[in-house]
Amino acid sequence: MNNFIEFCHSISRLDDPASADLLKKIRRQTFEKGEYLLKNGQVCSRFYFVEHGLLKTSFKKEDKEFIMKFFTEGSICTQLESYITQGASTYDIIALEASTVAYLTYSDFESLCQLHHSIERLYRKFVSMAAINMMKRISEMLEENATVRYNNFIREQNDLLQRVSLGDLANYLGITQVSLSRIRARK
Amino acid sequence: MNNFIEFCHSISRLDDPASADLLKKIRRQTFEKGEYLLKNGQVCSRFYFVEHGLLKTSFKKEDKEFIMKFFTEGSICTQLESYITQGASTYDIIALEASTVAYLTYSDFESLCQLHHSIERLYRKFVSMAAINMMKRISEMLEENATVRYNNFIREQNDLLQRVSLGDLANYLGITQVSLSRIRARK
DNA sequence: AGATTCTTTTTACAAATGTTAAATAATGCT
DNA sequence: AGCATTATTTAACATTTGTAAAAAGAATCT
Numbered sequence: 001m002n003n004f005i006e007f008c009h010s011i012s013r014l015d016d017p018a019s020a021d022l023l024k025k026i027r028r029q030t031f032e033k034g035e036y037l038l039k040n041g042q043v044c045s046r047f048y049f050v051e052h053g054l055l056k057t058s059f060k061k062e063d064k065e066f067i068m069k070f071f072t073e074g075s076i077c078t079q080l081e082s083y084i085t086q087g088a089s090t091y092d093i094i095a096l097e098a099s100t101v102a103y104l105t106y107s108d109f110e111s112l113c114q115l116h117h118s119i120e121r122l123y124r125k126f127v128s129m130a131a132i133n134m135m136k137r138i139s140e141m142l143e144e145n146a147t148v149r150y151n152n153f154i155r156e157q158n159d160l161l162q163r164v165s166l167g168d169l170a171n172y173l174g175i176t177q178v179s180l181s182r183i184r185a186r187k
Numbered sequence: 188m189n190n191f192i193e194f195c196h197s198i199s200r201l202d203d204p205a206s207a208d209l210l211k212k213i214r215r216q217t218f219e220k221g222e223y224l225l226k227n228g229q230v231c232s233r234f235y236f237v238e239h240g241l242l243k244t245s246f247k248k249e250d251k252e253f254i255m256k257f258f259t260e261g262s263i264c265t266q267l268e269s270y271i272t273q274g275a276s277t278y279d280i281i282a283l284e285a286s287t288v289a290y291l292t293y294s295d296f297e298s299l300c301q302l303h304h305s306i307e308r309l310y311r312k313f314v315s316m317a318a319i320n321m322m323k324r325i326s327e328m329l330e331e332n333a334t335v336r337y338n339n340f341i342r343e344q345n346d347l348l349q350r351v352s353l354g355d356l357a358n359y360l361g362i363t364q365v366s367l368s369r370i371r372a373r374k
Numbered sequence: 375a376g377a378t379t380c381t382t383t384t385t386a387c388a389a390a391t392g393t394t395a396a397a398t399a400a401t402g403c404t
Numbered sequence: 405a406g407c408a409t410t411a412t413t414t415a416a417c418a419t420t421t422g423t424a425a426a427a428a429g430a431a432t433c434t
Contacts, residue, residue, distance in 0.1 A: 059326070066329040068322065081319045113311075117304040124300075124311040131314055132268045134321040135255065139246070141328050142253040142361040145392095145420075166382065174329040179421050181383050332390070332422095353412065366391050368413050 001074045004049040004102035012125045018116035025108040031055075031095040037077075038093040044082035046103040050075050053099020054163055058171065059091045067172040070096075070160060076126055077101065097163065146175045147183050188261045191236040191289035199312045205303035212295040218242075218282040224264075225280040231269035233290040237262050240286020241350055245358065246278045254359040257283075257347060263313055264288065284350065333362045334370050 001007050005023055008014060014022065031037060031053070038044050040059065050071050057079055058067040068091060071077035082089035086106060104112070113120040140149060150173060154161050161169070170180040188194050192210055195201060201209065218224060218240070225231050227246065237258050244266055245254040255278060258264035269276035273293060291299070300307040327336060337360060341348050348356070357367040 061330050064330070066326065068325060068329075080315075081322055084315045084319060113308070117307060120304060120307045120311060121300070124307060124314060127311060127314045127318055128267075128271045131318040131321060132271060134318060134325060135268055137325055138255060138321060138328070139253065141325070142255075143248050143251070147420090165380095167380095176422060177382075178384085178423080182421085185383075334390090352410095363392060364412075365393080365414090369391085372413075 002051045004051070007049060007074065008122055011129075012118065012122040014118045014122065015116070018112070018118045021116065022104075022112055022119060025104055025112060026102050027104070028100065028102050030100040031098065033095055033098050035095045036092055037095065037101070038079055038082075038089055038091070040090060040092050041088050042082075043086055044079040044089050044093070045086070045106045046078070047083060047106070047109050048077040048093075048101045048103045050077050051100045051102055053095060053101075054097040054160075055093055055095050055099055055101075056168065056172075057091045057093050065168075065171045066174070067168060070157075070164065070168075070172065072160065076130070080127070080130060096168070141174065146173055146179060149173050150180065150183050189238045191238070194236060194261065195309055198316075199305065199309040201305045201309065202303070205299070205305045208303065209291075209299055209306060212291055212299060213289050214291070215287065215289050217287040218285065220282055220285050222282045223279055224282065224288070225266055225269070225276055225278070227277060227279050228275050229269075230273055231266040231276050231280070232273070232293045233265070234270060234293070234296050235264040235280075235288045235290045237264050238287045238289055240282060240288075241284040241347075242280055242282050242286055242288075243355065243359075244278045244280050252355075252358045253361070254355060257344075257351060257355075257359065259347065263317070267314070267317060283355070328361065333360055333366060336360050337367065337370050 001010060004026055005019070008022065009019070028051075037046075037048065037055065038057075048071075050073050052073055054073075055071040055077055056067050057069050057071075057077075058065050060066075077093065079089045079091045079093060081087075082091070083106065109123070113123055140152065144152070150169075153169070153173065164172075166180055166184075167177045170177040173180065175183075188197060191213055192206070195209065196206070215238075224233075224235065224242065225244075235258075237260050239260055241260075242258040242264055243254050244256050244258075244264075245252050247253075264280065266276045266278045266280060268274075269278070270293065296310070300310055327339065331339070337356075340356070340360065351359075353367055353371075354364045357364040360367065
């Protein structure tokens with residue numbers, strides 16, 4: 001499922017006028033590998049959907065990078081805090097592969113929500129999905145050590161393992177690359 | 188702010204009919220210290236708001252307990268995943284102090300969302316707030332070690348420190364009580 | 375191919391956290 | 405008050421993870 005409007009329909013029923021209005025507002029853009037969709041300090045003014053490619057949201061602290069999330073084809077990709085509050089982001093969004101994204105601007109999406117109850121509901125469900133995913137991540141970080149987290153990752157996102165550098169994977173798991181390398185060695 | 192309906196108004200504008208309908212559906216209940224609002228395996232069928240008291244959501248794994256969140260006066264208290272999916276919860280919700288909560292049942296809240304666009308928007312904002320909070324928690328777990336997380340906790344929730352056992356605090360921080368005790372000792 | 379750069383692994387040592395058990399302190403009960 | 409229970413701290417040792425530096429391996433470029 002890498003078509004935004006189809007994805008929306010699969011998440012929540014949209015009446016025809018809503019669907020038509022939504023379709024009119026969807027924009028599209030492509031990014032090269034390494035390009036920034038959002039830079040630390042900017043406001044995230046777009047609600048992205050990944051059609052092709054792979055991206056990450058991350059932030060840096062004292063030369064160390066931490067990755068909040070990878071975004072693959074068929075997933076919503078936004079820096080939620082900045083998007084919701086329309087405040088400066090502390091995160092980047094960076095293309096890890098050449099990527100094409102569909103997006104709605106913040107003001108378009110907000111207008112659509114005002115105009116169409118069914119789009120407001122769609123948005124509600126998007127955020128609900130994001131919240132559930134984050135809760136799972138928190139649980140996993142609480143209860144499992146890095147070895148288990150790594151094994152969970154290769155079990156649940158084996159495809160990603162092929163596409164993400166081990167450095168980035170370590171930054172996502174919250175350990176150093178050296179530590180990840182160690183974990184991989186003893187198996 | 189420990190009145191549910193006022194809290195709702197403070198989050199998102201509600202038109203009068205919506206506000207009136209919402210008010211009609213709000214129920215109230217009190218719990219003794221130690222009582223369960225939700226047990227692992229049950230479906231979370233209520234959307235709680237804490238008027239007085241203190242609660243936690245937690246889960247157990249191999250005798251170890253992990254705490255997802257504390258809920259104080261004036262905050263939403265729900266096991267979001269179970270509530271949203273209406274599936275069995277893997278978490279408990281437990282009163283840490285005698286507590287009184289206001290709540291909406293799932294079916295009432297869903298009906299209200301169908302009926303009133305402004306309540307759908309309110310719900311959207313509730314979930315957005317929850318998502319932002321969880322994202323902050325994830326960042327903190329990624330970038331800070333237990334000592335810093337403990338110091339952040341006493342800085343940002345010093346009131347809670349007085350009300351929560353150190354065991355529970357350790358379970359929230361994701362470390363053992365022994366380790367927390369050590370952190371507290373060296374200061 | 376050779377040179378360069380980036381990624382990953384390895385090594386050695388330091389620091390943080392976990393585990394188990396015991397000791398101490400605090401709380402609640404009768 | 406005295407007893408029992410629970411919460412917290414301390415100690416000793418094991419394991420995990422971090423740090424820094426070097427080595428090995430892969431990818432890129434000309």
